[in-house]
Amino acid sequence: MTSMRAAVLRDVHDVTIEERPIPTPGPDEVLVRVGSVGICGSDVHYYESGRIGPYVVDKPLVLGHEAGGEVVEVGERVLGLRAGQRVSLEPGVPCRSCQQCRAGRYNLCPGVQFFGTPPFDGALCEYVSMPADFVYPVPDALSDDAAGLLEPLSVAVWACRLGSVSAGSRVLVTGAGPIGLIAAQTAFAFGAADVVVTDVNPQRLAAAEQLGARTLDVSTTAVEDSGFVPDVLLECSGNARATSAAVRTVAPRGRVILIGMGSDEVSLSLPYLQNHELTVQGVFRYANTWPTAIALAASGAVQLDQLVSRHFGLDAVEEALTVHRQDPSALKVVVRPGE
């Protein structure tokens, strides 16, 4: 068997299944049979618009970057991985030699090759080959779906690290979509004493509540009127107006972590920032997070499987990419390329 099926984005609103050669792993690489791929908002965005900011899909592209699976072959120099191991994939492989890489901020490497980001193919296919050091064995307690969802969990781990969430922190999470729900759980896992999640969708708020957070429906109560004074704001809505409002509730010396994407500009109150000496920090993906993400998911501190609303086969990728139109309270949608 030398060929596999891949879901290829050929144009806006056009994903076609193609036969492609199964990649051959290099000496430091492993070949992974993809078991599960979570669909991310950015996948949907490429499907609908063909671009995200400067990244333009100008030739056929395989999407998908939240992937778990099983090692089927290892390169000759690979130690510590073997065929049969269940694994999670860290989807961005950096250049390893620029200033950012050498300083440990490989997420900021200008030469990073990131799954499903033009011009690099992603994981919505049957097999991918990856450098072994970006492939992490997972314990049996983690499902394939959870192995894939370690990617958004990594975003939350990174955000909590940059936001110095620690024991006793009070955390405000704006936006109860998948990343917000993961961020809320991750904040608790970092020791937060109180987590409030905002949204306008009652089902999503109910999901947040089930995970142990307090919730606030900002369609009826403004966040400033809630009386909650967070040490850390994990902004997961990407909504500029929601961001401006939420920032104005943060405690002196609090941290604002900007996770949600989608706005071009965010307008902040300069006197508020200054009088409270707030720190506002943008986050971009993650670095050095997988071991922690695995630990949090394996211990049950963060529940990933229950965020999965629906599963699709590879043939139904377009359906997976459009679920949110029919069902705005759907959380995570997962594609299983082998089914």
Place this chain on the structure above:
Amino acid sequence: MTSMRAAVLRDVHDVTIEERPIPTPGPDEVLVRVGSVGICGSDVHYYESGRIGPYVVDKPLVLGHEAGGEVVEVGERVLGLRAGQRVSLEPGVPCRSCQQCRAGRYNLCPGVQFFGTPPFDGALCEYVSMPADFVYPVPDALSDDAAGLLEPLSVAVWACRLGSVSAGSRVLVTGAGPIGLIAAQTAFAFGAADVVVTDVNPQRLAAAEQLGARTLDVSTTAVEDSGFVPDVLLECSGNARATSAAVRTVAPRGRVILIGMGSDEVSLSLPYLQNHELTVQGVFRYANTWPTAIALAASGAVQLDQLVSRHFGLDAVEEALTVHRQDPSALKVVVRPGE
């Protein structure tokens, strides 16, 4: 009623109950009826030796600094506290104007007045008066004993902060006495993924296991042979040899937090410290920890009541101070001055 009973250390091995006037709270102070006082190793040390390093008991002294109770009277300028509130006391009141105080390190204030440390009287009596900002209301979920034991919990919170214990950390705790058992729980509350506690006493190790930690009996297996490579060592034994050995297991860039007292010198492997770029940090009490300690105890993340082995009344303070001689596996001993 203007007088109260106080347990006064008059000489080595001599504690006598005296009648003393109930203090009158100043305008910024509150008067607290003491409900519970945990006995600490330092209390025992003063009782047995009359001194700890430079601190010499050269006149009668009331011991005790782990205290919870109830507000009975508030000074005229006090806001936010009222008679009837159940509270925990932070036992060291700093000068508020030296370089250390102004930098937020008030634990290092050379002028701090600390309960039960010569020449300042402590809490083994019926009433104490304290500046209101060192008195913290506690929720009903916390017993008086737990309110008192927020003091050793604060030591652990401070240690975990200085050691940057965070989600996914692997933590080694040397010594399964009360502070070690609290430190292990606190490490979990800060997100630690794996906590190993060492000791030679099987009952204490069993207690650690019950709290969710893995354990290692170092009378049979050297810590270096355990294979555990911690990111953080919370040294709670105060034993110089155990410290030296444990340091040699810490991961590159790991942190060694020296909590346990009792040794004069600690000998460290210079090549090991250098080749692994370890950080070794001494800790002295705590600063700004009570709100976090309250949150950890109130949520059940840290169990304090189950560390209490025995209770005594004020009349039985000397018995409380000598329990450890009969029962080396006793954990926390608590005096209840009102009973």
Place this chain on the structure above:
Amino acid sequence: MTSMRAAVLRDVHDVTIEERPIPTPGPDEVLVRVGSVGICGSDVHYYESGRIGPYVVDKPLVLGHEAGGEVVEVGERVLGLRAGQRVSLEPGVPCRSCQQCRAGRYNLCPGVQFFGTPPFDGALCEYVSMPADFVYPVPDALSDDAAGLLEPLSVAVWACRLGSVSAGSRVLVTGAGPIGLIAAQTAFAFGAADVVVTDVNPQRLAAAEQLGARTLDVSTTAVEDSGFVPDVLLECSGNARATSAAVRTVAPRGRVILIGMGSDEVSLSLPYLQNHELTVQGVFRYANTWPTAIALAASGAVQLDQLVSRHFGLDAVEEALTVHRQDPSALKVVVRPGE
């Protein structure tokens, strides 16, 4: 002699010299004869508008918070200061017991009493009384003017600390007014390898150049076209548009320190903040900076005297507060109450 002269802001555009009693220092205070008071933009703002944000001058107010002078009397409990000592005053005395004070962030104390900020009188008078721990002896190398200008230098020290300016840093300073010129020098004193100062006023740019900085006239070259990629942006213009533009030049993981006041909102590019993981930090005054400021000024690393454009006596305070209208390139204006 029991009375002194004070310059009192009675209404917008109305400063009158009044006779007032010389204050009597409390037991922990010292009485200082004011030698020099730098005029700050906020003094001018109160003079012209009667308010800054929520701070409203609704009764007569003495302005001035950049003060140096000489101790003339010390309270009974004061150690370490004596009459005749030349000193610099830290103008904000915090409550010493709130959460911010105890954490070492006394600049964020909600109860701080700050010179020349309603309702607290400032230093534009002959004598002031201050808690001794906010009064710092200065070496003879420092003039009275320099002693006063340790206050804006403290702002710059604080900003460089929060911005982690260190050896080798590349620093962009937007705005070549007094605070920008001090910030540029301070950045060099923290080890910055390259400092670029922007402005549109040629005299101010020339002043920056004389202090060793490179300069950029942003009326002819946009900062984004300069090719300079700073690690740290010290924003001293308070201009919202200049801020937005300058932020877009900062290096990955760079820090933006918002010093300049005056804008209500600042609009930031969310994708730029995220893709570069910038940190944006508001600063409010300073904490624990005087010893460093004294060291920098005393060693000559930061030149303060040469920033002084003109001197005035107390009678000419209104003239001092309006100099900038005639001479927009004037830098620091100083009032000498004793002359």
Place this chain on the structure above:
Amino acid sequence: MTSMRAAVLRDVHDVTIEERPIPTPGPDEVLVRVGSVGICGSDVHYYESGRIGPYVVDKPLVLGHEAGGEVVEVGERVLGLRAGQRVSLEPGVPCRSCQQCRAGRYNLCPGVQFFGTPPFDGALCEYVSMPADFVYPVPDALSDDAAGLLEPLSVAVWACRLGSVSAGSRVLVTGAGPIGLIAAQTAFAFGAADVVVTDVNPQRLAAAEQLGARTLDVSTTAVEDSGFVPDVLLECSGNARATSAAVRTVAPRGRVILIGMGSDEVSLSLPYLQNHELTVQGVFRYANTWPTAIALAASGAVQLDQLVSRHFGLDAVEEALTVHRQDPSALKVVVRPGE
């Protein structure tokens, strides 16, 4: 020309000049003609003992790791370097994929290939080939010797970073050998307000004084009697007794940075560490320091050339390795392979 001369350590006290093939640079490498190699204590130690700790010279080895020179050939994929450029070499090339490398701590990479450390040959030869990203162009202001001595300067930069030396810091440097003298200058470049250097050798102390430091002859005055209370101790002596004594002078919350090697154990006062909450940090080489080191040397903030006591040709390497026996106050000895 395909062969070159190399100084090969064949046995203890036996360095022989051998003809070896000039290396061919790989696609990401550059070939450098070595202009200058500083001799380090570790080179001397290998020459005299054949080992340092676990590193044993069990086959012929070229020593030398403080190297500057000129690019003579570049691999096909190399951008940003070209033949003719004068450069400095960072002598340790890490694996780029282990946990330490990915976290930015590549100095702790267990697979690092470090010049002149068994089994990896160093720079005491005419040509070396290096990955281009470990080769840094230097400005003409820097001599070849200075380009080589950026290596020990990097050690000092790293130490000052880990020790948080900043504007106003008071720094104690124990040991006025080459690394101590570089550390003292580097501390000033990081903004230190006061630097005291200790030694027992009057010529070395004189050299320290010439560089602007205060000095203390610890053969006549114990460091504890000097009255100096440093925020940071940069320990450059490697002497266990000197270290113990110096630690006991450090200010509360001060940092002890262990640079000097040579002792097996260092004994520290546990009560002192705890009561002052000192941080003791081992350092091992450096990471991400070259750009800063270049800036400090190019600006003249750190003087490197004047530390060079003597020069030797490649034929005289053994003489260079034994200078210190005749002349204990000799500072840096440099070999120029091309002369």
